[in-house]
Amino acid sequence: MLIQVEQLTRIYTMGDSVVRALDGVDIDIDAGEFVSITGASGSGKSTFMHLLGGLDRPTGGSYLLDGQSMSRLSDWKLARIRNRSIGFVFQTFNLINRTSAIDNVAVPLIYGRETKTRAKAMAALERVGLANRHNHRPSEMSGGERQRVAIARAVVNNPSVILADEPTGNLDSQTGTQILDIFHELNASGTTIVLVTHEMSVAVQARRLIHMTDGLIDVDRSITDELRRDLVRDDLLRAARLQSEPVIKEAG
Ligand code: ADP
Ligand code: MG
Numbered sequence: 001m002l003i004q005v006e007q008l009t010r011i012y013t014m015g016d017s018v019v020r021a022l023d024g025v026d027i028d029i030d031a032g033e034f035v036s037i038t039g040a041s042g043s044g045k046s047t048f049m050h051l052l053g054g055l056d057r058p059t060g061g062s063y064l065l066d067g068q069s070m071s072r073l074s075d076w077k078l079a080r081i082r083n084r085s086i087g088f089v090f091q092t093f094n095l096i097n098r099t100s101a102i103d104n105v106a107v108p109l110i111y112g113r114e115t116k117t118r119a120k121a122m123a124a125l126e127r128v129g130l131a132n133r134h135n136h137r138p139s140e141m142s143g144g145e146r147q148r149v150a151i152a153r154a155v156v157n158n159p160s161v162i163l164a165d166e167p168t169g170n171l172d173s174q175t176g177t178q179i180l181d182i183f184h185e186l187n188a189s190g191t192t193i194v195l196v197t198h199e200m201s202v203a204v205q206a207r208r209l210i211h212m213t214d215g216l217i218d219v220d221r222s223i224t225d226e227l228r229r230d231l232v233r234d235d236l237l238r239a240a241r242l243q244s245e246p247v248i249k250e251a252g
Contacts, residue, residue, distance in 0.1 A: 037211075
């Protein structure tokens with residue numbers, strides 16, 4: 001089992017208010033799985049991803065990655081595992097805008113004191129079809145290209161798992177499909193993928209669907225072809241209904 005999570009909680013306290021962002025989550029994820037996580041805004045998806053990625057520490061519960069307890073590691077060891085075993089992809093790309101694509105991709109290699117960084121970064125850019133644009137800065141690239149650079153950076157150390165939080169949230173649907181294709185290829189070559197999305201048409205592309213409500217997992221099931229058809233149809237219907245709502249035009 002790659003990921004073993006038991007009774008994981010994350011409580012935020014601000015003054016008198018207490019938010020149970022994660023309220024005791026249990027889940028196992030096997031190596032090689034492609035899992036999507038959906039749920040309403042505020043249901044705890046990002047909080048969960050941050051914990052899985054070692055970007056944040058839980059209030060309680062346990063989390064084993066590849067048999068190693070992530071909650072008990074020192075900051076230094078946690079940073080090392082994050083760098084080697086986990087690739088993170090964000091909605092807003094999080095690239096360094098004033099430096100080239102290849103230098104962005106090389107960042108985790110430099111942190112990890114790797115050698116042959118240029119060749120490895122180039123190979124990662126090739127995996128996302130951007131080798132020819134390695135000298136361009138993110139500011140000279142489209143949103144889809146930026147996200148592909150971010151994916152190259154996430155895979156450059158050959159992590160065992162990729163955690164992607166709304167990776168297509170800032171992209172049009174055609175570009176989003178290209179990004180999903182890359183995730184499918186990475187998964188086919190053995191990388192475990194956990195993908196957060198609020199779009200059902202994206203979520204159903206995984207093989208396992210998790211739904212969160214109020215900091216808890218309330219659905220965890222495999223996606224059959226039949227379910228995939230039904231969910232996409234339902235999503236389209238809902239979109240069509242929303243579009244047929246009367247639009248109140250702004251004055252002027
Ligand atoms: P989602 O990604 O599903 O939209 P989040 O994990 O971002 O949900 O948030 C879950 C809950 O935790 C929300 O109620 C949110 O307001 C709260 N929350 C998230 N991050 C923080 C934070 N840094 N401080 C306080 N509350 C937070
Ligand atoms: Mg979120």
